[in-house]
Amino acid sequence: MTNQATMNGLGDPKVHFVFVPFMAQGHMLPMIDLAQMLAKRGVLATVITTPLNASRIKNTIDRAGEAGLPIRFVPLRFPCAEAGLPEGCENVDVVPSGELAQNFFEATSLLGQPLEAYLREQQPYPSCIVSDFCNPWTREVASRLGVPLFTFYAMCCFYLLSASNILRHGIHDAIADETEPFVVPGLAHTIEVTKAQAPSLFPGTEWEKMREGISAADRAADGIVVNSFSELEQWYVERYQEVMGKKVWALGPLSLCNKDAADTAARGKEASIDKDRCLRWLDSMKPRSVVYVSFGTLTHVSPSQIIEVGAGLEASNHPFIWVIKEVESSPEVEIWLSGGFEGRTSARGLIIKGWAPQVMILSHPAVGGFLTHCGWNSSMEAISAGVPMITWPFFGDQFLNERLIVDALRTGIMAGVKNPWIWGTVSNEASVKRDGVEKAVRSLMDVGEERQRRRERATELGEKARKAVEEGGSSYANMTLLIEYVRDKLQQSRNPLGSSDH
Structure with missing residues (x-):
């Protein structure tokens, strides 16, 4: 690590990046990946977290320590009580209801003062702050510290x-x-969505202050950092940069900082399955025969929809790995699973x-398809692995991500979801019936000319993704x-003629 940093001429230990993620898995993980990538380049990286979130990423923290990376994980106390939240409510995925969403953001903003106090005492002094866009309060922290601010978007430039x-x-x-379709103006591709499928960030009068x-x-930031790469969406990176009037740094795919199976298995929370057992199962399957099914961290799939997904997977006759979250494990689901x-x-x-x-699963040669909610992290992980997708969006940026995957990249097919899901709710309706699930899996996985072309496009994108983060690549x-x-x-800032005295 030291030799590489010296070779690159970037190993000045006084360069100190501070990362302030939003406390949600889809926001934290790519920022932690970015911190590790920079640390591997000889930069000191500090990642701000909380006790609960630090415990979740203990494996990542331990492996970074074993590798001798110059990276610090700092758990600040999360002010649950002050914001009217239950104790331990330190991540979006444990917020008990949508009614407490604003309380969670209020608690997050209260981290500003302890963060500033901590950073003022650090040696070396922070060189910059990289902050998730959901933490706009960091603008004032960076201003008072007199350091540059970069906004991190865990989204693609196509969506932005x-x-x-x-x-x-x-x-x-x-x-x-809400259901009337329209063509999104000013894009390189003809993209049609409904108003409901393309909501603004933080819609509604109650979120006006946040917006x-x-x-x-x-506006105050020195630039925007995105988890993407130029070869994936160069036109959109350039146009978004023009709109923002400042540099957009495409540094992804960030998940590719995890090189081996141990690293990929350690990413995020403690896995609910033994890594070796999972790999043995995958090793027993034919190449590109397995469809992987996962709907992300924040979605909540109803029991009736889970049963329809399972029935469709069974009818497809394809091997599968299916992730069912703990919050989705109801008596109805368990009875159905164990009942045959x-x-x-x-x-x-x-x-x-x-x-x-x-x-780790997506990177395995046995995996040939991914039934996904189209969260950008999952989408990028599939793109990086060269895996085609069945798109099943729920909310937020996911419907527009679907259009990128299906219409622009042409590496996916739609499951057929039309209506967005409202975060914090559980509907007992099934958006896609078992016949639709079976048809989508067969369309993606069965032999055919279009399937082969889709797979070739996905493979080519995966190769470009891996080259982007290697030395000589665009993201590197x-x-x-x-x-x-x-x-x-x-x-x-350290020039005697400058105004800074730190």
Whole structure:
């Protein structure tokens, strides 16, 4: 590590990046990956977390320590009681109801003062703050510390540009019917969605202060950091950069900082399945024969929909790994699973109840398809592994991500979901019936010319993704430029003619 840092000329120990993730798995994990990538380049990285979240990523912390990476994980006390939250409510996925969402964001903003107090005492002094866009309060912390701020979006530029164009053209105000389709203006591809499928970030009057804070933080930021790579969406990176009027640093795919099975298995929470057992099962399957099914951390699939998914997987006759979250494990589901499904599919099905080592699974040669909720982390992990997708979006950016995957990249097919899911709710309806699930799996996995072309496109993107983060690749070069930018800013601030005295 030291030799590589010296070789790159980037190993100045005074360059100190501070990362402030939003406490949700889909936001934390890519930022932790980014911190590790920078640490491997010889930069000191500090990751701000909380006790609960630190306990979840203990394996990652331990492996970073074993590797001797210059990375610190700092657990600040999360002010649950002060914000009216139950104790231990330190991650979005344990917020008991949607009614407490604003309390959670309030608690997050209360981290500003202890964060600033901690950073003022650090040696070396912070060189910059990289903050999730959901933490706009970090703008004031960075300003008081006198350091550059970078906004981190765990989203793609395709989505960010689409959302920006929809807002600038006043489409949400112009269209009254939530189900009326429209073409997103100003894109390189013809992308059609409904108003309900393309909500603005933090919609509603109750979130107006949040939206204003995000805009103010973006304007103040020295640049935007995204988990993407130029070869994936170069046109969209360039156009979004023009819209923002500042540099957009595409540094992904960030999950590729995890190189071996042990690293990928350690990413995120403690896996609910033994790594070696999972790998043995995958090793027993034919190449590209397995469909992996997971709907992400924050979605809550109803018992009736779970049963329809399982019935469709069984009817497809394809091997599968199926992740069912703990929050989705109801008596109805357990009775159905144990009432014959598990026995009938035991030879070709593996059910993981809880947290799955997703990157490790997707990276295995046996996996040939991914039934996904289209969260950007999952989408990028599949793209990096060269795995085609069945798209099943729920909310937020996921419907537009679906259009990128299906219409622009042409590496996926749609399951057929039309109506968004409201976060914090559980509907007893099934968006896609078992016949639809079976049809989608067969369309993605069965032999055919279009399937082969889709797979070739996915494989090619996976190769480009891996090259992007290697030395000489676009994301590797962008990371070099980012480090040099921060180092130059640091040297300017220490110039006797400058105004900084730290």
